[in-house]
Amino acid sequence: MRINGKGLVDRSTPLTFTFDGHSVDAYAGDTVASALLAAEVKLVARSFKYHRPRGVMGAGSEEAGALITVGNGAGQDPNVRATMQEVYSGLETRSQNRWPSLNFDVLSLNDLASPFLSAGFYYKTFMWPKAFWEKLYEPVIRRAAGIGGLSGEHNPDSYEKAYAFCDFLVIGAGSAGLMAALTAGRAGADVILCDEDSIMGGRLNGETYDVGGATGQDWAASTVAELASMDNVRLMTRTTVTGAYDQGTFGALERVSHHLEDRGGRPVECFWRIAAKRSVLAAGSIERPVAFRNNDRPGIMTASAVRTYLNRYGVAPGKAVTVFANNDDAHRTARDLVEAGVHVAGVIDTRRDAPDGDGYEVYKGAEICNSEGRKALEAVTFRYPDGREDKLQTDCLAMSGGWNPSVHMTCHMNGRPVWNEGIQSFVPVDGTVPGMLTAGACNGVFSTHGALTQGIAAAQEALSDLGVKTAKADVPKAEDAPYRLKPLWAVEGKGRAWLDFQNDVTVKDVKLAAAENFRSVEHMKRYTTQGMAPDQGKNSNVAALAVLADATGRGIPETGTTTFRPPYVPVSIAAMGAGSQGIGFAPQRFTTSHKASVEAGAPMVEVGMWYRPSFFPAPGEKTWRQSCDREVNNVRNAVGVCDVSTLGKIDLQGPDVGEFLDFVYTNMFSTLKVGRTRYGLMLREDGTVMDDGTTARMGENHYVMTTTTAAAGPVMRHLEYVHQCLRPDLDVSMISVTEQWAQFAVAGPKSRELLNGLLAEEINSDSWPFMACGEALIQGVKGRLFRISFSGEHAYEVAVPSRYGDSLFRLLVSRAESMGGGAYGMEALNVLRIEKGHITHSEIHGRTNAFDIGFARMVSAKKDCIGKTMSERPGLVGDTREQLVGLKPIGVVKQLTAGAHLFEKGADPVRVNEQGYTTSVGFSPTLETYLGLGFLRNGRARHGEEIQMVDHLRGITTQCVVCDPVFIDPEGGRVRG
Amino acid sequence: MRIKCPHCGERDRREFYYVGDAVALDRPDPDAGDVVWDDYVHNRDNPAGVTRDLWYHESGCSTWIVVTRNTVTHEILKTELASKVKEAMA
């Protein structure tokens, strides 16, 4: 029901939205909750376990009742707090966790079965028969559980992440936060003020009392206006600070455009990481309900929420409102309602010394013990001190069991709040989050005057730490009423009294948990699910542990609290993962030949961050194998071109590079001649192979190392580690030049012929023998030429500055094609290297050492190197090791697969018989057979033995002969040719 | 978490790579024996409290840093260039 003349909503801007398909009238400035209450819609949702009717219970992000789904289609947004969703024209909202409808929900039958569904019932049953759990019980439970639903379709909306920095972060813009920000802002500090509401002011917007001679609402508005005029203050509305992290880092969720009909390209939400030198938590407090029989009916709300709807939204949540209180503050609700002309059925105050009413009856010393009304509150029953019971007809109950400071953020770094007897709640301990102070209600100071005073003090203390001077600030005049409270957690009596309204945890459940020895607060929480619903127990945890304390005969402080963990309010995965949907998860790296490869029809595959061509299909080829075979043949018989730019290239300069390389490689590099290249093996300190590659000596003090594509980053990091942490005495500079050079392998018997058509100076076997390297002029461009070979053919790698890469690649390929060859991709590259027995990370997979791959002789005996000592451990050498071997099929089945296991001929393919496994396989068009590389126990001594390869997953068993891993040209004649 | 790089100043943890205990700087002689080497490569004090560990400013200035830090509170007490620490050990 709207109350004329009240509230901050814009009466000049009426609009409509829908709830469960029904049109609802509202004004700009309304939330879905305020509009539904104005339209007298009481039943909004269903609870989790018993599917009990739920209505709006609060007015903030901690809402325990009114969770709805917003929107339709792919972007439907479940579990939205109706109290936080601002309305706009055309907004579509729906109720959830009901079937077929909110009004008639089949699973509300659960409510009747509640005696059998007490806390933890499922741990005691559903065990028989065994197979029924996955097939029957679990699916039924899963379908009944959950609250809202995802669409199941890809997220269609845009989200954003951002960073912000400040000297002073103010969390919450109520009276304490505004005053802190104002004090700091006026002192010129670099301030960020965050508040989760759409307008700043906190409780002031829901109250009628004055601040500084104006209404609280006006004082807040004018203070915000002053702050907005300051360049050094950043105001962030609709922004909830969600977590406190180390060294002054905070997470914050900004709801950027949830409130807009037309988002106009804006992100829906932005997740902020804020680094603040100092901060103040001014997060306020949350009013707590009282547990009594059937205290969960739609129409039962917190007393402060009723005031907020009245004063901020101009909505009376009922026509005859009853107040249930144990403190003075809740009487404001009755006063405000009467003043606005709303009937107050009565105030039931548990205190015999409660204040008298002015225009309403106060039932002192009484307590409410039951309520009526299935889908909306109709009446409450209350009990006088003498035990007599009476009933009030009422459609809204405003209840207050007192207030709980929002201490959550002070606990995010393992701080524990302490019990405060005066306010019967927990208050924060200073210093639990380094650099963060607390002020106002979250600190247990509930008067406006107290909050304003603490806001000033917090700002002054923080700024003084930062060396910023603050002017003396006057505290605006404001109410300073004492907070008089008599604790009441649960009203004695039969029936179910709710604590956690979302998960349907009742007083009985907590008592049952205690009786079953779940007496630790953590055990109780986990056993009953108390506090694990979307509100994270904000409305119920303190009361639940008071009940537990009572049931276990301990005090509340002794019972302790559960841990508050971030986020303070739930944060969408899309916001914290913004930017990663689709390709944004990791950078894409493109070679200079990418465009040409794609134009040639090559499928591009991921290799680390890079994209490389799989193969280059020629006209008429129908399978990748046809292309691959042709490309292999090209290299073996003519010439092939392959982009190898993705391999890591590291430029090392300085007088001590030779010594440095001797230390990081197993073999010697200080002895390498200028103009020559050498293959090197690099170990981790634990003796396992880290990487391999060739390193060229370009000058006396100048080497260029190559790494595998995948290891480029890790090797660079390793080299810096060895230099800075182990050998800072060495004069070495290193820098990655991976990106500087576009490098192409030109491989095959005609490779020199091809290159000589492009080089300024022709080369021959004397001027450029195997493993030679140096600078060269390629088509007039200064580049580098290396005579190295991964394919085992007479081959070169030619490098030019990357700007020329595209051009050179096209030229090389066209020349190769004219000579009967062409480009080749990863598939052919792989076959070529398997034929030659060259290893990749399929073989050096982090569990193999130099001995295993047959390179033990490469570990120089003349010097120490990284990994040498540990590689000599007894378990890493000898005939129990699995050693690199070649495999060739010899039976009827000709296929080999990678990832298969090796067994002795005729042995059962079971674990205890396992002798090794295959790592790389390919069909060799050269030898016209499948070839495999693998590791076999004591394999080098078993060349010639017949074994079986078993691949259970692909259903292949192949008889193989064990052989040397070098299948072609073991003498190396071709490569030197 | 924010770490003060001796060069770049305070930076977000996401710019750094962590490797482990700064004991890594104290590499034994090749002939120190298997117990010493096992200790160096594998065994750790692993304190619940103050520790010194090695970080690399990978997305920044490529510096290895010895960070003195509390593993319970995540408080950072000191950051030093690893190269300087190593040189001081010699």
Place this chain on the structure above:
Amino acid sequence: MRFSGWKVIKEGLSGNKGWGAHWRDAQPKPEYDAIIIGGGGHGLSTAYYLAKNHGLTNIAVVEKGYLGGGNVGRNTTIVRANYFLQGNSEFYSHSLKLWEGLEEDLNYNVMHSQRGLINLFHSDGQRDAFARRGNMMVNQGDDAILLDREGVRKHLPYLDFEQTRFPIFGGLYHPRGGTARHDAVAWGYARGASDRGVDLIQNCEVTDIDIEGGVVKGVQTTRGPIKAKKVGIVVAGRSGQVAAMAGRRLPIESHVLQAFVTEGLKPVIDHVVSFGMGHFYISQSDKGGLVFGGDLDFYASYAQRGNLPMKEHVMDAGMTLMPMIGKAKVLRSWGGIMDMTPDGSPFIDKMDGVDGLFIDCGWNYGGFKAVPASGWCMAHLMATDTHHEAAAKFRLDRTRTGVNILDEEGTGSQHNLH
């Protein structure tokens, strides 16, 4: 008291007044035959199997906080047997078999749900590595199926098959993999052990281990000294501190691993899905929350809480793989202390030099699924002084000798990389 559906109905009709304590809260006795330090999943299952398999009932579990308050109460609940190295394969296979009979054995519904685990791969090389793994699973007698892209699509149609940064090539499907209700596992073992006479002592922190002449004599605790003939250290992330009481350094570095749960949602993810490229794994609990996690925060920590970069990375991975979860809202995040080892595999061994002292540790971030077999094998070791065959390779000296190093990830001796 035996739990059953009938009992639930009977109690429901009579006001649920007949339920008793699930386990006894014991006071420490002066002396026990054996003490288990640590009342987490592994400690409780060790006690249970000591009592059940070996008839040792004069034993106590001493726990500094509350039972099941460590990693067993804060994990992503995945149960699987998909290892490929000899030594791990047989152990996790044994564990999975125990899981499959756990509810009947404990008379406690731990909601072990074999909904199937799918490990996705994104390149030929990864496919082959998973093939090796799957083949070993079958060698061991477990189940594994290699799915191609279309096979994955049938199971997980909601993944982004078109736009994602790392295209999905296929997956290794482990139908017997799944989840369990983590807290219930601790409670079920506690109840089973307690019923067999084991003393479960909460809020009792061990402050020292008494050793005389190379023989363990008992422990000092915050509730006084307790004598024992045998002591088992089963304290996961705290292994370093407790082993130090016996003068031993361990090859362990304790790290923080974060995990996340969203608000309750109607069923949308029916499997356990693991995305190796992004270090992301997810399942949906029976209550409807999406339970997911990723990698370590990567720095040594006992704080049981993490920082934003890894949180964001995990969400990033989720968004590129399955953008349908974008509107799910993370309700809670938490952190556990992971006892990371230099090869990513655990230790169940005697502590050399101290007779009667045993340790079970080094579970990295995969300890939950190991709870049954870990307790089974640790109990076997403590009771018989010989290693159980399923855990015969979990020796402490393997880092020194290099014999049977069990490095599934292949990332080597840097503790945080496993």
Place this chain on the structure above:
Amino acid sequence: MVDLMAKSPCDGLLPVEHGGVSLSEIDMTVLTSVSPYKGQDKALSAALKEAHGMAFPGINRATGKEGARAIWFGQGQAMLIGPDPASSLCVHAAVTDQSDAWVLVRLEGGRAEDVLARLVPVDLRQAAFKRGHTARTQLQHMMISVTRTGDSSFLIMAFRSMAKTLVHDLETAMRGVAARHAG
């Protein structure tokens, strides 16, 4: 002889403009990394001054101006942008041609700071990051160098192979910022 054609890293991708912020590629030029040998810091700085008119930059600082700049590029390293490096530098330093290794873009406009705040975890606001300040940091998942070259302009350098991702990430942020301030 056929000449090789040069292609810039952002070939076909830039310029773009959203909401008053522009992103453009800086013409390919000579980039040289300079890294002093042990004990040569001062001598190198003198040689740089003599040959190119600018000292070796201090940590987190850039020297010189458009056309000839030296940017601190990490521990013991500076990137010389513009001039052909004098051979005198090689006496004192490891000198490496990096002309083709990096993509250089200019982000310019009133809200350039807001755009970068969506991507870079460093405070780049004027008060903290003035003209002549530089930082090695990251932009989303890419390692970058960022230098303030004016009140509302920044020079950003990333690996050449990541040019497309760099433009994609910057443009996404530019659109987001533009949308927030539109109408």
